[in-house]
Every structure is written in structure tokens, then in C-alpha cells.
Amino acid sequence: MDKTIIEVKNLKKYYQVYKKEPGITGSLKSIFNRKYFDVKAVDDISFKINEGELVGFIGPNGAGKTTTLKTLSGLLYPSDGEVKVLGINPSDRKPELQKQFSLIMGQKNQLWWDLPVWESLLLNKAIYEIQDDDFNKNVEELGRYPLK
Amino acid sequence: MRKVKKYYSIFIIYFKNTLSRDISFRLSFFMSIIGSFCFVALNFFIVYFLMQKVSIGRWSYNEMVVLLGNFYVLSYSIFLLFWRGFIHLIRDIRSGTFDYNLVRPVDSQFLVSLTGGGFHNLFALIFGFIVIYFGVKNLQIDISLLQITTWVISTVLSILACYSYVLLIITLNFRYGYLEEVINLAFSSQDFSRYPLDAFTKLPFYLLFFAIPFSALTTIPSTILIDTIFPVKQFLIFSILCVLFILFVRKVWLISLRNYTSSG
Numbered sequence: 311m312d313k314t315i316i317e318v319k320n321l322k323k324y325y326q327v328y329k330k331e332p333g334i335t336g337s338l339k340s341i342f343n344r345k346y347f348d349v350k351a352v353d354d355i356s357f358k359i360n361e362g363e364l365v366g367f368i369g370p371n372g373a374g375k376t377t378t379l380k381t382l383s384g385l386l387y388p389s390d391g392e393v394k395v396l397g398i399n400p401s402d403r404k405p406e407l408q409k410q411f412s413l414i415m416g417q418k419n420q421l422w423w424d425l426p427v428w429e430s431l432l433l434n435k436a437i438y439e440i441q442d443d444d445f446n447k448n449v450e451e452l453g454r455y456p457l458k
Numbered sequence: 459m460r461k462v463k464k465y466y467s468i469f470i471i472y473f474k475n476t477l478s479r480d481i482s483f484r485l486s487f488f489m490s491i492i493g494s495f496c497f498v499a500l501n502f503f504i505v506y507f508l509m510q511k512v513s514i515g516r517w518s519y520n521e522m523v524v525l526l527g528n529f530y531v532l533s534y535s536i537f538l539l540f541w542r543g544f545i546h547l548i549r550d551i552r553s554g555t556f557d558y559n560l561v562r563p564v565d566s567q568f569l570v571s572l573t574g575g576g577f578h579n580l581f582a583l584i585f586g587f588i589v590i591y592f593g594v595k596n597l598q599i600d601i602s603l604l605q606i607t608t609w610v611i612s613t614v615l616s617i618l619a620c621y622s623y624v625l626l627i628i629t630l631n632f633r634y635g636y637l638e639e640v641i642n643l644a645f646s647s648q649d650f651s652r653y654p655l656d657a658f659t660k661l662p663f664y665l666l667f668f669a670i671p672f673s674a675l676t677t678i679p680s681t682i683l684i685d686t687i688f689p690v691k692q693f694l695i696f697s698i699l700c701v702l703f704i705l706f707v708r709k710v711w712l713i714s715l716r717n718y719t720s721s722g
Contacts, residue, residue, distance in 0.1 A: 385560050387716035405563035436467040437564050
């Protein structure tokens, strides 16, 4: 039997936002009285993904694809439902899970903007506790001299 | 031990990079140093002239100098170690860049707190130590090893408690979106620690509620240095309250992360 590595049960993610009336009067009113409503980013979805499966996750804009992925990676805390990745609740943000996945999102820089590339690599080496041999092998592939 | 080594390595990489970045913008670096000194000098002269005429509580001029030195140490340690990280944190929460602190296998509070120093503040911090030294010297007190040890402990706790307070206010950004001005609120509150506890006895209760904790952050370390009888009870109560507050803020931070919307 295939091993389930991602399991999502009745996942919901709602954002509470306030409805702002237009104009300066609306802004002044909003200081004292705000009307809130829920935006349903993800509404009651369930699925399972087994080890080795290659899955495409498609849908129109605003369907909740990114929100689901952010919940799977532990960035967002679900409003309701259950999520397990490799048997761990991602919201617990355990390093043993965080070391095992990679998340690439469009329009966002994966590196620290104020760090030189080499410094970023060294920082990731420290964060992910990568051994010197593995690190050197990979930087050599990138055409960079390894660590002494 | 492995965890300590890992966090130490991350801190050092950031430390070296921040230092080299600060120094590479030479003019900005020197102007920041001048700015820090102007701030310190202005404060020092205010106390110098005021104290000729006015007494603050039971505090003599030289005792106030020690307290002022402690204020600089507290204030500039926060600026040196945490301030830029705090400003980045507010921006990152709004833009969603904070995502990258959350997905990495490192404590998010560590990443946002200890990775944004402002090294020009180091000189003002050293100046704070010099002010304390001269205050103590003028008072002609023989400082014991116990006093130095407990002063170091209480000062570190003061810095961590003050840092926790700022972090506590910033966590409101997770719940309420963009609150850029909270950093100014945090900064203004710190000013209470410029004066000793006795200075606030005539304040109305609601103001006293804010003043006492901040004032204690400098009053207790100063009292440890200048009192002839070691204030055991105050030191212990202060230490316990600081530790409890730091732990409380840590808990609030972890709970607040649930409200992070990742700019969604």
C-alpha cells in the first residue's frame, strides 16, 4: 500500500477583513465603527497525496491554491480542519519537517536581498546544517571555489 | 550543544555582513555615529544643568549620572542589537517577506531579532559605560564582585525585558495588519527609564502604571551599583518579574504567528 505523505481533511482558511466605505467620511466612520466579513480563501477541502506521486494543483485566480500550499508549509494557521505532512502538523513548525521541503513562490525573492550570494549560501548552509563535503560538492558545481 | 553552534554560526554570518554593509556606506555610517553622540550629549547636558538646581527624588547628581549611564547602556543595546530587525519585521509582515523566516528550520523570533544590528550605536553604548564609570568614581564607592555580577545580570535582564516589550507591541502587526507607528510608541515608552522610580511618585495612577516598569529597568541596576547595602529583595523581585515577562512575550509571539496572513 502506498504511503500517504500529505493528508488534508476539511481544511478551511478564512480571513476576516473590514469593509471600508469610500471617501474621507468612510475613513472617519471606520475609526469608531467597522463592519467585518469573512473572505473564504479555502473552504472545506480534503485530499491525500502518496509518496512518489507527482501532482499538479490548478485552479483559477483566487481559488486558494497558494493559501493551501502556505498552510501545508506551516506559513498559515488553518481556520479549521486538519493538515499532516510526513505525519507532522506543519503549523507546529518543527525543524525536522522544515528541512525536508522546499517552497518556491512567484514574485518573491528566495535569497536575502541585503546579503551577497556567497553569504546567502553560507547562511543556508548553517540554517540547514549542511555538511562541508556536500556543500563543497554543490558549490563546485556552481563554478565557485569550495570552502577551505 | 549542536543547536547552540548552529545559532551561533547564523548570528556570526549576519553580524559580519551587517557590520561590513554599515561600514561600506561610509558617510551614512559616520553621520549615524555623530547623530548618536549628539543625542547622548544633549541628554547629558540637560541632566548636568538641571541637576545643579533640581533634585530628582533622593538622587544626587552623581547618582543620576550613574542612572543616565545605565539608560544609555539599555537604550543603545536595543538600538545596537535589535532596532533595525524590528523595523524590517514590520515591513516584512506587511509585504509577506516574513514567509522566509517561517519556512526555515530556525526559530523565527531569533531570525527577526538578532539579525539586524546597527553598529554605529556601539560607540554610544561604550559612552554609556564610561558615564557609569565616572558616576561611580565620583561617588567614591568600592564596587564589590557581587555588585558587578548582579549589575551585569540585572542589565542583561533589563535589555531583554525592554526588547520583549517592543516585540510584544510589534506582534500586534500580525493581528491588525500594518501598524508602522507602533515602533514610535515603543521608543517613547523607553524614555521613562531615563528617570529614577522616585521621580514618578506624584504621577496619576494610570501614568504610574507605565512609568514604573520602565523606570525599574535602569533604577534597579543603578541601585545595585550605588547603594551601600546590597538590595537583595529588589534584585530578586526584579529578576523574577523580568524572566516571567520575557517568557510571557515568547508565548505571545508563538500564538501571534497564527494570525500571520502572509500578505493574503
